Amino acid sequence: MTDLNATTQRKLKGYDFYKSVLNSPKYIVAPMVDHSEYAWRVLSRRYNSQLCYTPMFHARLFAESENYRRTQFITGPEDRPLIVQFCANDPETLLKAAKHVENDCDAVDINLGCPQGIARKGHYGSFLMDEWDRVCDMVKILHENLNVPVTCKIRVFPEVSKTIEYAKRLQAAGCQILTVHGRTREMKGHKTGIADWEQIRAVKAALDIPVFANGNICYFEDVDACLKATGCDGVMTAEGNLYNPALFTGELPPCWKMAEEYMQICKEYPNSADIGPMRAHLFKIFAPCLTEHADLRTDLAAKHTFEDLWEITQELKRRLLAATNNAQKYDPPAEWGLDSRGLRILPTWICQPHFRPELPQDSGAPSQSNEGASTSESGVLDEVAQARIRRKEAKLEVVASKKARKSLGKLPVCASMACLNVGSTKCAFSCCKTCCRAKAVNERISVAQNDSTENRKDGESVSESRAAEFACQAHRTLVYREDELV
Ligand SMILES: Cc1cc2nc3c(=O)[nH]c(=O)nc-3n(C[C@H](O)[C@H](O)[C@H](O)COP(=O)(O)O)c2cc1C
Structure with missing residues (x-):
């Protein structure tokens, strides 16, 4: 271990760190497995994202495997400010992993919010929410031994008082910025629902360090609304950014523009993204128009080379441009048209947030909120989730039809x-x-x-x-x- 005082004193803390090193970011791209990779961060930064997180890395693998480090953690000089995120449950292992990145980032974040089965199995993320001593030991060891500050990302407890108590413990252990995802551990998949900004506000009010709010950001207007409602220092978005990487500019660009630029970055920066993440991004960027172009959707799922994906992007661009009479830009209306669910009606060639289809009442799943775009911290494609919903809906239709036949x-x-x-x-x-x-x-x-x-x-x-x-x-x-x- 290094000299405790020397290390902790050298480092800027809390607001000093937030202002001097990070430049007071308000617009933040979330850590996203398979999605917040280097190429995506480069794109997001071009569109006003002021701070980016890497995807979550597995601390033990990162500490042990040179190959894992080389293939997973790719960055460059323009990729700053940058926070590297790890999942872990052992302080020493976490420190060993974090030491490998301390010279290439501005802080190290601990994922304390992942609610997925893989996190339950690996015993990390939100499954450490009941082990405060262990969590604080991890924060403390990084605070005392890393050259850069340690930050944390948490989910909320059902009781606000418990979330506040937890957040205070993290702050006392040395956490310098806290991101609060305003959903509980149980709010995932169909149960995602709306993030609780009121809980985030209460946590922010109770702490002295900067706090980032996470959840419910679909449009640029939501950013200010969130900052106002929570009093937080910055707003982090995951899905909002994936479906519209220009969200923080307030623009609603054509899908092909974002897809093309992203693909060009992937080409320009070799190794900045794998085919898997590339395909996942294209699925999301083109989500609004892929239902109309189902043949390309199938192609997108099946193809495996950069050239194939580029060709699909070009073909979609050709088709969309033809359908829109070569429109290159979308001018939002003075007043939004709303659909039956109260969602903004936007042309399908425009990047826009994705809303899960409402499940039928008797499907056994809790009803979905409009804002409740489901999240997948293990990086599973939304395509898979949607296919599951479609299959469920088809089954329900058959049951309803059988019932109706019986009633005849x-x-x-x-x-x-x-x-x-x-x-x-x-x-x-x-x-x-x-x-x-x-x-x-x-x-x-x-x-x-x-x-x-x-x-x-x-x-x-x-x-x-x-x-x-x-x-x-x-x-x-x-x-x-x-x-x-x-
Ligand atoms: C594809 C995907 C991958 C994610 N991976 C991570 C991750 O690696 N680490 C993490 O802390 N959260 C992860 N999350 C959760 C997001 O960071 C964020 O907390 C969550 O999606 C809520 O924000 P949103 O409402 O803006 O989507 C992921 C979310 C998505 C959609």
């Missing part, structure tokens, strides 16, 4: 499983009027297509002659009476 009692149901109408006794196949007609039309067409020219009477088209014949032969019973049909 003994009435014969249309033989075509696709609909719930009562089947007609006049139809040879027990279809309802609509399905029977559709069937008849299709079959007429196929008969007509097979018809030979010899059968044609002068002046009559093939389809007309054979269709009439077909309808009267095979569908003799198709004489509908409207009142028999649902």
Whole structure:
């Protein structure tokens, strides 16, 4: 261990550190596994992000593996101010890992908020929220032995008094900046919900060190609202930044512009991002328009080279530009149009926050808030979560359809499983009027297509002659009476 006084005295603390070293940042990019990598940080900084965090690194792996360090921690001279984040549960291991980065960053952060299963297994993140002594030992060892300050990122407890007490313990142990994610450990996935700015405000009021607020930032306007509501020194955003990397400028740029610039950075800065993160970013940037261009969505999931992803980006750009008459810029309306959920209606070619689809009432999941974009600290693609929701919704539809069929009692149901109408006794196949007609039309067409020219009477088209014949032969019973049909 180094000389305690020498190290701690040399370092600027709290507000001095925040102002002199970090330049009083208000706009902060969150630590994000697989997402806040070097290339993404370069892009975010170009669009007014004033402080960036690296993705969370695993302290033990970082301490032990040169290969892990080399492949995971990539940075450059313009990548400042920068805070490197670790997850850990052992003070000595954490210190060993942090020593490797102390000369290439401005502070080291401890992840005390990850709520994912992987954190439960590894015993870190929010699963240390009940072990205050161990957590404080980790803060203390970095405070006393690192050349740079130590910071922490926490989630809140259900009780505000407990969050305040916890935050004070961290401050006393040597934490120099605290980020408060205003959600509890249980608020994840479908239970994400809205972050509690009131709890963040209470924590901020109780501490002497700078505090960053995290949660509920979807638009630029939310930043000021959050600063005002919480009194915090800065606002950190994760998903808001992923869906619109220019969020902190107040701009709503076209998706292709951000995608192209990001890809160019990846090319310009070799090794700044892997294909995995690149693809994950493109999925998010293009999220609003990928439903309309499902073929490219499939391509994006399947392709594995930079050139392929670049080509997909270019193709989407071509299509979107064509659809928007070459519009390069979006001018927000004086007053926002809102959809039925109260969300802003924006064209799909514009970078915009992503809102989870509302689950049906009886899905067993708590209802979603508009702001409650679910987070994934283990870096799992939102695509996967959305596919899961879609599958669940499809299942619920089948259940509802079966229920509805049951409620029709003994009435014969249309033989075509696709609909719930009562089947007609006049139809040879027990279809309802609509399905029977559709069937008849299709079959007429196929008969007509097979018809030979010899059968044609002068002046009559093939389809007309054979269709009439077909309808009267095979569908003799198709004489509908409207009142028999649902
Ligand atoms: C893809 C992704 C990866 C994340 N990885 C981390 C991480 O490495 N460390 C961490 O402390 N939080 C991580 N988080 C959580 C965010 O930092 C942030 O606390 C959370 O998303 C809430 O902020 P938001 O409402 O702005 O999204 C991650 C979130 C996302 C969406």
